[in-house]
Amino acid sequence: MEKIIVRGGRQLNGTVKVEGAKNAVLPVIAASIIASEGRSVLHEVPALADVETMREVLRHMNADVNIENNTVTVDATNTLLTEAPFEYVRKMRASVLVLGPLLARYGHAKVALPGGCAIGSRPIDLHLKGFEAMGANVHVGNGFVEVYTNGRLQGAKIYLDVPSVGATENIMMAAAMAEGKTIIENCAKEPEIVDLANYLNKMGAKIVGAGTETIKIEGVNRLRGVEHTIIPDRVEAGTFMVAAAITGGNVYVQGAVTEHLRSLISKMEEMGVKFQEEEDGLRVLGPKRLKATDIKTLPHPGFPTDMQSQIMSLMLNAHGTSVITETVFENRFMHVEEFRRMNAKLKIEGRSVIVEGPCELQGAEVAATDLRAGAALILAGLTAEGYTRVTELKHLDRGYVNLAEKLAKLGADIERIKEDESITTENEHQAFNAS
Numbered sequence: 001m002e003k004i005i006v007r008g009g010r011q012l013n014g015t016v017k018v019e020g021a022k023n024a025v026l027p028v029i030a031a032s033i034i035a036s037e038g039r040s041v042l043h044e045v046p047a048l049a050d051v052e053t054m055r056e057v058l059r060h061m062n063a064d065v066n067i068e069n070n071t072v073t074v075d076a077t078n079t080l081l082t083e084a085p086f087e088y089v090r091k092m093r094a095s096v097l098v099l100g101p102l103l104a105r106y107g108h109a110k111v112a113l114p115g116g117c118a119i120g121s122r123p124i125d126l127h128l129k130g131f132e133a134m135g136a137n138v139h140v141g142n143g144f145v146e147v148y149t150n151g152r153l154q155g156a157k158i159y160l161d162v163p164s165v166g167a168t169e170n171i172m173m174a175a176a177m178a179e180g181k182t183i184i185e186n187c188a189k190e191p192e193i194v195d196l197a198n199y200l201n202k203m204g205a206k207i208v209g210a211g212t213e214t215i216k217i218e219g220v221n222r223l224r225g226v227e228h229t230i231i232p233d234r235v236e237a238g239t240f241m242v243a244a245a246i247t248g249g250n251v252y253v254q255g256a257v258t259e260h261l262r263s264l265i266s267k268m269e270e271m272g273v274k275f276q277e278e279e280d281g282l283r284v285l286g287p288k289r290l291k292a293t294d295i296k297t298l299p300h301p302g303f304p305t306d307m308q309s310q311i312m313s314l315m316l317n318a319h320g321t322s323v324i325t326e327t328v329f330e331n332r333f334m335h336v337e338e339f340r341r342m343n344a345k346l347k348i349e350g351r352s353v354i355v356e357g358p359c360e361l362q363g364a365e366v367a368a369t370d371l372r373a374g375a376a377l378i379l380a381g382l383t384a385e386g387y388t389r390v391t392e393l394k395h396l397d398r399g400y401v402n403l404a405e406k407l408a409k410l411g412a413d414i415e416r417i418k419e420d421e422s423i424t425t426e427n428e429h430q431a432f433n434a435s
């Protein structure tokens with residue numbers, strides 16, 4: 001088992017470059033299987049475990065997927081299998097995003113039901129409601145969901161009860177080749193939705209309104225593979241922004257897109273952090289003294305739930321009482337217990353966490369309960385006294401490429417080791433002292 005060991009107290013300085021967005025690349029790779037002609041060449045693809053899982057899903061279905069450095073080539077011109085088994089969906093819920101493309105191209109898709117995960121129950125009822133509105137039959141049984149249609153999907157007007165990112169993506173992909181016009185109301189407005197729509201439009205789709213609350217799609221007969229560059233990862237960028245702020249550092253986050261990060265920037269400004277927009281990124285200047293603030297997570301352009309645990313690390317270091325309320329997922333506070341192991345003063349009240357800062361954080365052995373929790377524990381470790389050892393790195397690797405190495409380059413005292421390389425804290429001391 002691997003773990004990341006961080007010793008707090010170092011200020012971060014320098015430049016870090018943001019990778020392509022996980023939450024953009026997964027739907028884009030899934031969408032690439034709609035193309036019955038031509039290959040898709042995708043650039044700025046991050047080397048994440050989730051990308052590898054998506055490749056396995058596509059390969060299982062008989063598509064050719066080639067990864068070279070940060071470029072992924074997908075050739076889906078073979079006849080594809082229309083099933084994704086549990087072994088993939090279990091590893092990564094985003095596997096359900098093949099439902100829309102398969103339904104569009106073959107009129108059939110069968111995918112294992114994803115079930116809940118560490119952050120909530122995460123049903124896919126809205127995805128299925130959308131497919132049904134387009135004339136598909138939905139059958140759920142034996143741990144699978146099967147969607148099929150006799151003939152072509154029909155364009156429809158679909159209202160989403162909540163602006164689900166995945167449902168918007170799945171319905172948009174299915175509607176791209178439906179007969180007639182589909183209108184998705186109260187849809188998600190995340191930048192990753194816009195990236196997917198741009199990719200589909202390059203493939204020949206006719207989609208307008210992505211990034212607003214109503215998307216209109218005029219179905220076309222076929223889509224072809226094209227070249228596309230994935231947008232920068234706003235959550236990875238946000239994680240480095242917090243790393244700079246928490247250590248009172250000066251970090252240039254190259255590739256950070258201000259437009260995608262407005263809510264985070266504005267909340268961090270309230271906490272005393274300064275930002276300078278530069279040519280192709282954002283400079284973050286951490287203050288001497290962080291101030292407490294209140295935050296509520298919301299769908300975009302509100303404060304992103306995927307930054308909730310990282311901003312909680314910042315609150316732990318801020319002066320005063322902060323309240324953070326999670327409204328997107330019902331159970332995304334697993335990291336609170338881990339923070340407590342680090343001497344954090346936190347109280348859960350319903351869907352809110354009350355943080356009494358600044359906390360005198362102490363290094364401890366803590367587990368990454370989900371990928372963002374993993375990042376948040378590392379961030380807290382940057383200011384804790386002594387050594388913080390973060391385990392369960394498989395979660396972290398789903399969404400971050402070389403996080404420890406990148407933080408080390410910025411000056412953090414951090415390394416990733418195999419368990420047997422360091423068994424006791426004493427060994428860790430020696431390892432650090434020798435370096």
Ligand SMILES: CC(=O)N[C@H]1[C@@H](OP(=O)(O)OP(=O)(O)OC[C@H]2O[C@@H](n3ccc(=O)[nH]c3=O)[C@H](O)[C@@H]2O)O[C@H](CO)[C@@H](O)[C@@H]1O
Nearest residue numbers: 023094122123124125126127162164165166167306328329
């Ligand atoms: C791969 C990817 O892009 N993952 C992101 C995506 O997940 P994902 O697409 O799964 O998240 P959704 O936007 O669908 O979920 C938002 C809320 O809607 C609920 N819901 C969703 C679908 C549905 O059919 N029924 C339903 O009730 C969910 O339980 C949740 O409470 O958006 C989330 C919210 O920004 C992010 O945290 C994830 O990082």
Ligand SMILES: C=C(OP(=O)(O)O)C(=O)O
Nearest residue numbers: 093094119306371372399
């Ligand atoms: C919750 C996340 O991802 P996923 O939807 O892939 O689980 C995330 O990226 O924080």
